[in-house]
Amino acid sequence: MITFGEFLHSYFLWRDPMLVGAAAGAICGLLGVYVVLRRIIFVSAALTQVSSFGVALTFYIEGLGLGALSAAVHPFALSIGLTVAAAVFFALKKDYSRISREGIIGFGFLVASAAVVILGDRITKGSHDIASILFGSAVVVAPEDVYIIPSIAIAVGAILLIYMKDFVFVSFDEESARLFKYPVRALNAGLMVMIAVVAAAATRALGALPVFAFLALPPLAALYFTERLKLVFILSAAMGVLSAVLGYFFSFVLSLPTGASMAMCACVFFIAGLSWREVRKRV
Template identity: 40%
Template sequence: MVDLATAWELFRDAIVCAVLAGVVLGGLGVHVVVRRMVFASAALAEAAALGVMIGFFVEIYSGLAVPPSLTAIGVALLAAVGLAWRPEAVSREVILAAVWIGSAALALVVGASITQEAHDVAEILLGSAVLVRPEDLWRVAGSSVFVAGAAAVLHRGLVFAGFDEETARVHGLPVRALEVALWALITIQVATCTRALGALPVFAFSVLPGAAALLWVGRLQAAFPVAAALGAVSGAGGFLLAFVFDLPVGASQAGVATALFACGMLWSRARSSALLR
């Protein structure tokens, strides 16, 4: 068996990538959870996975080397536009379902045509990636810095528009633009990280650390750093567990995020019971 020091040399990039994804998606996840759009990131991750496959497909059948990260962002942005600009008469849930089902169906169709890349396809959908390419690490790092910075700049507007949209509109805040910006930031981070880590852990990072943080601390402002920390723990801890117990990495990372959320539920329940006594 490989010792931990050697393993660190081998897997350092993958762990750093998972931590960056966990930190930024964890923080964004707080917005995702309080705006009740948790399945949006699932739909976007699925659309991003489809985009990666389209990148492979185009390269195989046309010889044109399009970076799969770019096609992932392109397809996920198209999905995000559909989510953000839906007609009033259609609920967000219906659009989410349409994006998820359409992306999953097309991913199966495209996946069947690129059997040479079957291993990569499995990595993208389930997150079984043990190693991360250096270029993917740099893309995730760049995306993380940009998305975290933009979210920090927009923070007060996003919170106001999320909590009391009508008053925000009366005060002249660009509520629609803020919503589109939030979708765009989530899309960029989800699409970039899906290529590197897989759809399942990316979906987990974008929902569960945020939800757990809100349960742990019960304050919006404190929830952001706590969610980022829980996201980092999910990313690195999941990788470590996968290494020690020889588990699929993505499943292990999603499992750690789920366990942290479950602990948050128990903590919140225990605190409520103590207050009632």
């Protein structure tokens, strides 16, 4: 076990991954409020798996040794492309001919998960990377992620802030929004694309497990803590940041797998929120 002093002295090791984790935690926490309120938690799970599949597919294509084609496929671009395509499909296609929307999303989740495992089995060179992507066991992040993830977080955060009234309106009462000639399809698709971009970028940097946890647990906890919508957004983003930072800290000092440690911290916030609600009900 590492002492707190040793941890502080090792700042050059944890500074970048913690910054990336905090940025991902904040923006996942914000977007996650819409994920939870729209009851599409399973969509975020499916998207993180599709994103993992995109990265695994890139490793696989690289392993095929197809020369220029393999070199041309950028892991991030392929992952983001597949995830955005899946998100737009989930957002716009609501009628699946007698099959529920949840059924199709479940199908997408299972296909992507199975494909990642199958591809992982075929990639000996990148098997460790596949495990990192799935469970977020990597303790370091790629240098470009230090710029990519915070930039995406700032851009998505700005869009969410500018169009907050509109995203809340469309999520709460889509019928009235259509009646008022709001661009409902564009807003729905935009929200899903933002979830996809954030999920794809954050999954590649941190792993599918913590990203799914950040999208679901901080917003759920925030909804237990407060009944004010604006405060739900603030609390959720704050708990996303704290889950990432504390998760990385405990991972560092206790030598725990990073992604699991971050997800566990998010679980602690959820349990705290649930307990708070139960206590408040009894008082």
